Amino acid sequence: MNEHFMKRAIELAYLGSGFINPDPLSGAVLVKDNIVLGESCYRTFGAASAELEVLSYGLCDLSGAELYLNIEPFGNKAKLTELIRVIKDRKIEKIYIGIEDRNPRKEIHFIEELKHLGISCELGILKDECEEMNEIYSHYIVNKTPYVIVKWAMTLDGKLATKTGDSKWISSEESLRFVHHLRQRVSAILVGENTVRKDDPLLTTRLEGVQISNPIRIIISKYGDIPMEAKVLQVDESTKTWIIASELISKEREESICNLGARILKLKEKNGHIDFNKVMDLLGRLGIDSVYIEGGSAVLGSAFESGCVHKVYTAIAPKIVGGNKAVTPVGGNGIERMNDAIVLKRLSYEIVGPDVIIKGYIY
Ligand SMILES: NC(=O)c1ccc[n+]([C@@H]2O[C@H](COP(=O)([O-])OP(=O)(O)OC[C@H]3O[C@@H](n4cnc5c(N)ncnc54)[C@H](OP(=O)(O)O)[C@@H]3O)[C@@H](O)[C@H]2O)c1
Known part of the structure; x- marks a missing residue:
């Protein structure tokens, strides 16, 4: 039953996807005698926490109830102290938590505080699922640089596009839907200048039946050499575009791009390229x-x-x-010896329509 209620907390937490970054996805399920008394999740950045909300439901007797949280509650000292007070006052018997909050600057160790008050706490239910859903938060809160996910679709013979650069569409509709869930989860989506020229992508999130959150569209292009009629340069409040360019971008280019509502971020070139580590440092600083x-x-x-x-x-x-001449997914200089290849860890595979989607981690 523990896993069943934690699964529900995870499901609820996902409803905040795209709306609460850089905070963690958090869901809460309140249970007494195996009956769910309340459910909540954190859905809007800065709103009340899922835990406090669920505990404020109704006037029924909560003594002996259990609370399921996918992640340790986060926030400042005042907010967590208030939550601990409510847990104590309402006589909650046990708290199940998926993973700890990795914030190295946290002002209160919630789990320790509960233990001091004699409230039972169990950590690690569905730990792997809880870790994965908040891998973005756990990375950013420690490193202050973005968590980077890459994705490509390729043919069975390892091509990203045909020899003419045509890539619409390599993968099936089902795989494309999968991509839109990824777009919904992240703060920014990044592509290169040639992709904009060849594919003219919109780079927005398109999902049916859910409230949409579009990531900020980031185009990496030294001299802003993208067509002025490109879809990514059609900007409004919900579809923002940032161009990462070199300091050497011309004044005229910069002006015409900015006039369309896109923002230009400038970085120094290194060996004729924009350095990706500098890009990530800059984006991290911008939240x-x-x-x-x-x-x-x-x-x-x-x-x-x-x-x-x-x-x-x-x-x-x-x-x-x-x-x-058809491009393969990962260009650049490449390596010389197979022994030096990047080997993905924690692999999983999923059949999506006629395609196979492989997921793996570098670290
Ligand atoms: N199947 C898929 O999943 C998929 C996804 C996307 C694209 N595609 C296909 O991929 C093809 C485009 O790929 P591409 O390799 O030609 O171009 P790209 O990676 O889209 O863009 C490369 C350009 O980005 C700019 N850039 C700026 N900083 C860079 C940096 N640090 N490293 C690399 N590039 C940097 C460079 O132009 P400047 O030097 O002028 O800045 C460079 O020429 C298209 O045919 C498209 O259809 C396929």
């Missing part, structure tokens, strides 16, 4: 906790060479296009 890199080949090559990637998704479609 971006997660970046989802969607390609193309040159940008993925630079991302892997810089060592900034944490998680990889690859959709393999049962299609063969051939051609020596």
